[in-house]
Amino acid sequence: MKPSPVDWRARLEACGFEGAWDVPPGYAAHVLRSWREPLAAEAALREQLEQQPEDKDALKTLIALLRELGRGDEEHSLRRQLQERRCQDLRVPEHARDTVISYLEAAETGSPPPERSADAYVSALFDLYAPTFDDSLRGFLDYRAPERLLDAVLTALGPRRELDVLDLGCGTGLAGPLLKPLARNLEGIDLSTGMLDKARERGVYDALHAGEITARLAASLARPDLIVAVDVLVYFGALEPLFAQVARRLAPEGLFAFTVEKSTEPGYRLQPSARYAHHLDYVRHCAHVAGLCPVVEREDTLRRQAGQPVIGHVVVLAHAAP
Incomplete structure (x- = not known):
């Protein structure tokens, strides 16, 4: 110095x-x-x-x-x-x-x-925080994204149950217990092996896979009825590649549900928190390009940061009508 x-x-x-x-x-x-x-x-x-x-x-x-x-x-x-x-x-x-x-x-x-x-940042970050992740989210950040997403999914699903469900970026599996009642088969994917170890302890997933979610979708032959991504797209700026793979794999009557942090600027931006925020118009554009259309869109508080609400969008997409 x-x-x-x-x-x-x-x-x-x-x-x-x-x-x-x-x-x-x-x-x-x-x-x-x-x-x-x-x-x-x-x-x-x-x-x-x-x-x-x-x-x-x-x-x-x-x-x-x-x-x-x-x-x-x-x-x-x-x-x-x-x-x-x-x-x-x-x-x-x-x-x-x-x-x-x-x-x-x-x-x-x-x-x-x-x-x-x-990818190296995401996997290292969550491997390090896996042991205390749930307590931090629930205790300090008042994290409610899984519940907000489930409400939107239930609105879109109606009475449908016994679904093949894929939890993208499942982390420690916080969404798992909420998704399990909807599923005949529940699987999760995450980059962090430390987070997957915690998800495994919950005992609600039928299978858990380590890997990057876009690549795993590209290599998969499964056709899930419901694909969810809770607080995951904050690590994606450009959404087109992921949405294209989701649309390719999603069952004909399937739903894709996710959260994004709200941006008032066009497109997407990388915030000082090292998390991306997305404008809703950009999300809609990416969905349209992938052949998907919104069936539920809600603006809500997903968590708190430094005592302030973090506003986001809860979105459920389906295949667009031909």
């Missing part, structure tokens, strides 16, 4: 801050930023990172400060360091790190995103 020539303690003292020489540099940086002393704040942040190299909050603050100062090259270098640390924390394989870092940087900076999340 390159030192700064600015004496941040002297600047604190000059601004009338008592006990400037005893203040921790991390705290001093926040004070100095609030006083519009960016160079002194930078010096304090660099000292904080010299003392505590693993302080990600200080690193994030320094990156933001360099962006404000228009020092893009330094900002980019430090941002890459931050993303490399994140890859290490997630245990992303070495060969996939450049791809994952590019994806995360697109999410953070708003640069043109890839058409979908990096």
